[in-house]
Amino acid sequence: MSATDFDVVVIGAGHAGCEAAWAAARMGARVGLCTLSPETVALMPCNPAIGGTAKGHLVREIDALGGLMGLAIDATGIQFKLLNRSRGPAVWSPRAQADKRRYGSWVRDALCAQPNITWLFRRAGAVLMSGGTVTGLAFEEGDRVSCRSLVVTTGTFLNGLVHIGDEQHPAGRAGEPPTRALADSLHALGLAMGRLKTGTPPRLSRATIDFSKFPEELGDVPIVPFSFTTPRDVLDGRDQIACHLLHTTEATHELVRQSIDRSPLYNGQIQGIGPRYCPSFEDKVMRFPDKSRHQIFLEPEGLDVDEIYVNGMSMCLPRAIQESIVRALPGLETARVLRHAYAVEYDFVQPTSLLSSLAAKDYPGLYFAGQINGTSGYEEAAAQGLMAGINAARSARDLPAVSIRRDQGYIGILIDDLITQGCLEPYRMFTSRAEHRLVLRIDNADLRLTPLGREIGLVDDERWRVFESREKRLERNRAHAAGTRVKVRGATTTVAQAIARPDVPMAEIVEAGASFETDAQFASFDLATVEAEFRYAGYLKRHDAELARVRSQSDRAIPPAFSYEGVPGLSREVVERLEQVRPTTIGQAGRVPGVTPAALAIVALRVARPSKY
Amino acid sequence: MFATDDTIVAIATPPGRGGLGVVRVSGPRALEIAQSLISRQAPLEPRVATHTYIREKTTSGVVFLETPVDEVVATYFANPHSYTGEDVIEISGHGSPVLLERIVQLALAAGARLAEPGEFTLRAYLNGRMDLVQAEAVADLIDAVTPQQARAAMDQLDGTVTGAIKKIDAALFSLIARCEASLDFPDEGFHFIQQAEVRSTLSSIADDLRALIATASRGRLLREGRTVVIVGRPNTGKSSLFNALLGRNRAIVTPIPGTTRDVLSEQIDVLGVPVTLIDTAGLRESHDPIEREGVARAGEARAAAAMTLLVLDGSSELTADDDFLLNEPTKGRRVIAISKADLPPGMVPQFVAPEGITVSATTGFGLDELREAIVREVSSQDDRRDTPMLTNIRHIALAQSALDAAARALAALDRGATEELLLVDLHDARHSLEDITGTRTIDDVLLHIFTRFCVGK
Numbered sequence A: 001m002s003a004t005d006f007d008v009v010v011i012g013a014g015h016a017g018c019e020a021a022w023a024a025a026r027m028g029a030r031v032g033l034c035t036l037s038p039e040t041v042a043l044m045p046c047n048p049a050i051g052g053t054a055k056g057h058l059v060r061e062i063d064a065l066g067g068l069m070g071l072a073i074d075a076t077g078i079q080f081k082l083l084n085r086s087r088g089p090a091v092w093s094p095r096a097q098a099d100k101r102r103y104g105s106w107v108r109d110a111l112c113a114q115p116n117i118t119w120l121f122r123r124a125g126a127v128l129m130s131g132g133t134v135t136g137l138a139f140e141e142g143d144r145v146s147c148r149s150l151v152v153t154t155g156t157f158l159n160g161l162v163h164i165g166d167e168q169h170p171a172g173r174a175g176e177p178p179t180r181a182l183a184d185s186l187h188a189l190g191l192a193m194g195r196l197k198t199g200t201p202p203r204l205s206r207a208t209i210d211f212s213k214f215p216e217e218l219g220d221v222p223i224v225p226f227s228f229t230t231p232r233d234v235l236d237g238r239d240q241i242a243c244h245l246l247h248t249t250e251a252t253h254e255l256v257r258q259s260i261d262r263s264p265l266y267n268g269q270i271q272g273i274g275p276r277y278c279p280s281f282e283d284k285v286m287r288f289p290d291k292s293r294h295q296i297f298l299e300p301e302g303l304d305v306d307e308i309y310v311n312g313m314s315m316c317l318p319r320a321i322q323e324s325i326v327r328a329l330p331g332l333e334t335a336r337v338l339r340h341a342y343a344v345e346y347d348f349v350q351p352t353s354l355l356s357s358l359a360a361k362d363y364p365g366l367y368f369a370g371q372i373n374g375t376s377g378y379e380e381a382a383a384q385g386l387m388a389g390i391n392a393a394r395s396a397r398d399l400p401a402v403s404i405r406r407d408q409g410y411i412g413i414l415i416d417d418l419i420t421q422g423c424l425e426p427y428r429m430f431t432s433r434a435e436h437r438l439v440l441r442i443d444n445a446d447l448r449l450t451p452l453g454r455e456i457g458l459v460d461d462e463r464w465r466v467f468e469s470r471e472k473r474l475e476r477n478r479a480h481a482a483g484t485r486v487k488v489r490g491a492t493t494t495v496a497q498a499i500a501r502p503d504v505p506m507a508e509i510v511e512a513g514a515s516f517e518t519d520a521q522f523a524s525f526d527l528a529t530v531e532a533e534f535r536y537a538g539y540l541k542r543h544d545a546e547l548a549r550v551r552s553q554s555d556r557a558i559p560p561a562f563s564y565e566g567v568p569g570l571s572r573e574v575v576e577r578l579e580q581v582r583p584t585t586i587g588q589a590g591r592v593p594g595v596t597p598a599a600l601a602i603v604a605l606r607v608a609r610p611s612k613y
Numbered sequence B: 001m002f003a004t005d006d007t008i009v010a011i012a013t014p015p016g017r018g019g020l021g022v023v024r025v026s027g028p029r030a031l032e033i034a035q036s037l038i039s040r041q042a043p044l045e046p047r048v049a050t051h052t053y054i055r056e057k058t059t060s061g062v063v064f065l066e067t068p069v070d071e072v073v074a075t076y077f078a079n080p081h082s083y084t085g086e087d088v089i090e091i092s093g094h095g096s097p098v099l100l101e102r103i104v105q106l107a108l109a110a111g112a113r114l115a116e117p118g119e120f121t122l123r124a125y126l127n128g129r130m131d132l133v134q135a136e137a138v139a140d141l142i143d144a145v146t147p148q149q150a151r152a153a154m155d156q157l158d159g160t161v162t163g164a165i166k167k168i169d170a171a172l173f174s175l176i177a178r179c180e181a182s183l184d185f186p187d188e189g190f191h192f193i194q195q196a197e198v199r200s201t202l203s204s205i206a207d208d209l210r211a212l213i214a215t216a217s218r219g220r221l222l223r224e225g226r227t228v229v230i231v232g233r234p235n236t237g238k239s240s241l242f243n244a245l246l247g248r249n250r251a252i253v254t255p256i257p258g259t260t261r262d263v264l265s266e267q268i269d270v271l272g273v274p275v276t277l278i279d280t281a282g283l284r285e286s287h288d289p290i291e292r293e294g295v296a297r298a299g300e301a302r303a304a305a306a307m308t309l310l311v312l313d314g315s316s317e318l319t320a321d322d323d324f325l326l327n328e329p330t331k332g333r334r335v336i337a338i339s340k341a342d343l344p345p346g347m348v349p350q351f352v353a354p355e356g357i358t359v360s361a362t363t364g365f366g367l368d369e370l371r372e373a374i375v376r377e378v379s380s381q382d383d384r385r386d387t388p389m390l391t392n393i394r395h396i397a398l399a400q401s402a403l404d405a406a407a408r409a410l411a412a413l414d415r416g417a418t419e420e421l422l423l424v425d426l427h428d429a430r431h432s433l434e435d436i437t438g439t440r441t442i443d444d445v446l447l448h449i450f451t452r453f454c455v456g457k
């Protein structure tokens, strides 16, 4: 293999790029992974944590398909929690604090162990095209490589501009130069692009904080893993760190108010739109004046590093003011700021220019994934990277693209939302975006997606074996639940019926005599699946019936050449939206913003009965 | 389904009523087709009513004759500012069905297609000119027999039902948003909503839905007409009066007591008010099972009726049965008719029932006064309709399914279900409400959360 000739070239080794390279390489593609430095592979530029509500679901789906992120966090997590434990299994979500440095090097080592991956530590400069199709990549250094598919995952680097108070300097992230040539190259392709903003809080020196003042937040024991294939002994007995909780005070709020006109967010210096769900400290104080305090978590960035991440205090006030605010917090009077909070503005590609394969509509072979598509978050980036990597590898071999339906996975929702609605602000996954929430659970991510992963060659024999034995156990557990009677709280019913009562915990049913098979080595959620299936049974039955009804309509394809121009009764605005998104099904058309039920009825009529003239 | 891009024509006013009739032509070729039907040569101007004639080409041997058939007023509404959102020409003439039919024929000959029932309204809906509730109300409006029904239909067009539903929907939406926030932001250190509040909010949503559905029976009454039950002891002349008000023979009128064994009902127009008139079996203890059944049904009819019309036989003396009926406490309102005014009196009406109206089914004496009394009583029950009413069967069914979903959520809550389960039913309820108006509001649950609550880090 020539070192300049690849099936797939991936630009960027952040969370998106690493999954893309991993997936493509595991599927047999020759991959070139181009990134700026070996030191920043799978870097977490913001919070030292993976997972959380809906994000944890994404990680498990990535894992079920054969991706990297679940394995990486299981290997390097330093505190694990299952969120929403008090609620039903559909909304249980794992989250873990990561040792950032170890996480990055674990991922780098995993990629290095792939013989199909060639590292290209260079600065990507221009997309090479011939006749509208990707042929390769030119580096700023002057040389070039050829490839059949190119996956762009440059995160916040495109024309990145960092703000700290009135200081402004071009940078992809604090301390890293921005990417300009590649940005110019993408702009020149005529892709619709926009500008967004995100921010990160200050880092404090652990040695200068008196932790005895704050209540501790501890992890769960036993640990619920992210990966279906992480053996129990990897996590049993894992040392877990504590995080600490404190609250902001009136004094700190007053400091913000006094210097608000020095915040680039409030004085017009920042134009990009930031994420509403990650409000800056300035926003918290100014937009919610009635709240007298806000939560702050102190989170270690690793086991043996000095840096403490101040979760809840992203801002971009001047350095000196940041320091006064931190020191005004009780218990942090002597804290030293190691790195200041900052905001970064960057260019992104409006994802409505993409197909569900994540390839650009107008440029076959050119894929985009991660924050460059307007999302924020490691998990969102990784999920897209995985899918872009899969499809880049398939397209290099002339195989059709694969995509995941909205009722099949959060990954499907993520990508469908992006390409259908575009981004007006950074996009983050939430469980409320999932209309099929009861079906899209962490316990059944493998049942939903591992067969697909196997089919496309991403799931290896070991994972497949784990999966098959789990499926068999599940069958037996279902039969057991349906056929065994237990007496719970005075009532004798089948195990299945007992589980259907939402007020009875599983443990009580097991105590009453239900005995389920679980795997000793893999904490593979056997119990959770049984619990969910029977607890939600009534709902799931209704859901399936409704889905079948809706899908017969919504799956109807809209021909690629269908023209919305001149369809009577469609407003100008609706025509423009539909022409831009070019939905592939009636269902997707209905999710395009601004498309009314009436407009959708017209489109459906027209698709069913093309015009006579 | 039919095409939505050709030109359609139909008579737009209800058949056989009123002095004016309108033929409506809608679609891309509407102007051209209409122009070819009228004698005016200059192009019709938008929104200007033009007085002109329908002309008809007739052949007499080899000569074409153009005869002005009838006077009409033609009005052109250019798209999108028309009823359907397309080019529309409305041609109004006197209401003779013959003329209107003829105009339609001519339009068909000129290339229009006969509209399916409701197709103009469908196009209006498809073109975003009205929401579903309004579209369905139009059909009711066209069908409205009486002014009051027309007003109920108008209420819906104005969107009072839409407004009432939107209010319930807003409460539901805010509840949904807070439950969603509880799932997506479990560690914010505060509760977005407490269980007790979920329960009380849900209960009040269910109450509002129930109240809206309750208006449906009233709304339906209005649509279908109010019920007037005729009561009285056997053979007081109830059936004769029934027939007299009806204008034709329906009840069996014989001098044998107890002839009317069943409940007869008929819809009639009493001075413009639609009234369902129910004739009941004479109230009498009887061993005849058929008659007993009739008596039982009479009781039911009276319980549901808006008004009772008590008939006393003016030609005979007051009996104990009469006395019983007179003194019976009535739920609804009552009009007393003292019948058989054509026969020699057997009682002194002013004595027995001063408010009674003396009538004769045979001569028609007093019938108009009786009609006025009926209308006055049934109308006075119609308090001014500031509360919206559901009159359409589809709306009632959807409101009911929203209520069912809310009830399911409440029941689930009592069983200890958590938010992710409640939300299934809450979203179901919301979809049902949205189906009533046929709109999907693009209100982002997340947007609502982020503007109301300080969440996220």
Ligand SMILES: Cc1cc2nc3c(=O)[nH]c(=O)nc-3n(C[C@H](O)[C@H](O)[C@H](O)COP(=O)(O)OP(=O)(O)OC[C@H]3O[C@@H](n4cnc5c(N)ncnc54)[C@H](O)[C@@H]3O)c2cc1C
Binding pocket: A011, A012, A013, A014, A015, A016, A017, A034, A035, A036, A037, A040, A041, A042, A043, A044, A045, A046, A047, A122, A123, A124, A125, A153, A154, A155, A156, A157, A172, A173, A179, A182, A198, A199, A200, A278, A342, A343, A344, A369, A370, A371, A372, A375, A376, A377, A378, A381, B457
């Ligand atoms: C300051 C900041 C604050 C953030 N705050 C949050 C937050 O609060 N919440 C949240 O969920 N997420 C936050 N994030 C976002 C999260 O970090 C990203 O969404 C995620 O890391 C994106 O992954 P990615 O793979 O798309 O891009 P990145 O991880 O940014 O990776 C980009 C990669 O591209 C490489 N690269 C760039 N240009 C070139 C080039 N020309 N040639 C070769 N390689 C190149 C870089 O070296 C890097 O490896 C924040 C990010 C930043 C920078």
